[in-house]
Amino acid sequence: MTRTIFSGIQPSGQITLGNYLGALKQFVALQPQVSDSSTDQAYYCIVDLHAITVPQDPRELRERILDLASLYLAVGLDPKRSTLFVQSDVSAHSELGWILQCVAHMGELSRMTQYKEKSEGKESILTGLFTYPALMAADILLYQTSLVPVGDDQKQHLELTRDLADRFNMRFGETFTVPEVLTLKQGARIMSLDDPTKKMSKSNPNPQSRVELLDSPDEIRKKFSRAVTDSDRAVRFDPAGKAAVSNLLVIYSLTTGQTIDDICTAYDGKGYGDFKKGLAEAVVSHLQPIQARYRDIRSSGEVERVLHEGSLRAATVAERTMKRVRERVGLGSGSRG
Numbered sequence: 001m002t003r004t005i006f007s008g009i010q011p012s013g014q015i016t017l018g019n020y021l022g023a024l025k026q027f028v029a030l031q032p033q034v035s036d037s038s039t040d041q042a043y044y045c046i047v048d049l050h051a052i053t054v055p056q057d058p059r060e061l062r063e064r065i066l067d068l069a070s071l072y073l074a075v076g077l078d079p080k081r082s083t084l085f086v087q088s089d090v091s092a093h094s095e096l097g098w099i100l101q102c103v104a105h106m107g108e109l110s111r112m113t114q115y116k117e118k119s120e121g122k123e124s125i126l127t128g129l130f131t132y133p134a135l136m137a138a139d140i141l142l143y144q145t146s147l148v149p150v151g152d153d154q155k156q157h158l159e160l161t162r163d164l165a166d167r168f169n170m171r172f173g174e175t176f177t178v179p180e181v182l183t184l185k186q187g188a189r190i191m192s193l194d195d196p197t198k199k200m201s202k203s204n205p206n207p208q209s210r211v212e213l214l215d216s217p218d219e220i221r222k223k224f225s226r227a228v229t230d231s232d233r234a235v236r237f238d239p240a241g242k243a244a245v246s247n248l249l250v251i252y253s254l255t256t257g258q259t260i261d262d263i264c265t266a267y268d269g270k271g272y273g274d275f276k277k278g279l280a281e282a283v284v285s286h287l288q289p290i291q292a293r294y295r296d297i298r299s300s301g302e303v304e305r306v307l308h309e310g311s312l313r314a315a316t317v318a319e320r321t322m323k324r325v326r327e328r329v330g331l332g333s334g335s336r337g
């Protein structure tokens with residue numbers, strides 16, 4: 001069966017180890033093989049329209065878009081196997097986003113926990129932050145997506161996307177594929193280094209709470225050495241009782257491919273100091289080649305070309321869906337053909 005994979009990341013800050021382990025690394029693993037006869041398709045998007053739901057500096061935003069595209073390539077996304085593009089380069093996203101706002105209800109949008117978290121305590125909230133999930137649904141549904149690899153925090157948005165697709169299909173006739181969510185058993189929610197009850201996030205005001213993909217080796221070592229643990233000394237996996245250490249074990253396991261059991265055995269009786277040092281070295285050596293590729297790609301001028309080609313490919317597929325949507329809803333004069 002043909003699978004269509006779609007996912008997106010906001011260019012709203014520096015990409016963290018959480019983004020990488022929970023999302024990006026999966027994107028690379030899911031890319032269709034060019035050599036086999038599979039008709040699978042993968043679309044990876046830089047969702048700049050989502051980023052402006054909170055204020056952004058225009059010059060910085062454009063730089064971040066190119067930074068993120070370079071990082072997508074540096075971790076191993078191959079433009080021959082995946083379509084890499086920027087959301088606002090394909091105007092169908094805005095168009096379907098609006099139409100889906102006219103399918104979504106205020107009630108269901110106000111139940112979104114990401115909206116509640118991001119708007120909490122803010123005096124002024126932009127309307128786009130509230131309607132954000134309708135645009136995300138548009139991203140996914142435009143490509144008749146079957147599978148969406150994301151971290152845990154996006155599961156609720158995916159449920160809403162499925163509801164909107166079902167509702168639209170019932171009201172206007174079969175138009176959209178109803179997508180499935182794909183999350184990792186372990187790594188779907190990497191936690192902050194300073195507080196294991198909060199997810200690691202780009203937007204946390206404390207930079208010590210996260211490792212960024214482009215952090216220098218010394219920064220990475222410092223951040224892990226300061227990571228909170230507990231008053232016990234045993235390197236043991238126990239998410240309920242030892243949340244901080246368990247989070248570090250998940251990071252260790254995902255970056256090295258070693259099982260958590262093997263890591264616990266290796267550090268048996270050694271205490272947290274050695275464990276954190278080993279973890280930092282594992283992350284440093286995993287990220288170093290990615291960082292080297294990133295620097296080459298970012299300065300090569302290649303990124304703009306890849307994004308241009310990606311947007312042409314994406315726009316063709318998106319327009320096919322939009323034609324059907326306009327017809328079903330009864331929009332337009334019909335003169336566009």
Ligand code: AMP
Nearest residue numbers: 009010018022023150151188189190200
């Ligand atoms: P964002 O930074 O919100 O654009 O997120 C991009 C992708 O990274 C989404 O699939 C998120 O679910 C995922 N993600 C973000 N933070 C984490 C985290 N701490 N652990 C695992 N996945 C994450």
Ligand code: TRP
Nearest residue numbers: 006007008009010047050136139
């Ligand atoms: N909302 C997602 C996040 O904050 C980003 C996103 C936008 C996305 N559109 C998407 C993820 C479509 C998957 C599919 O992480």
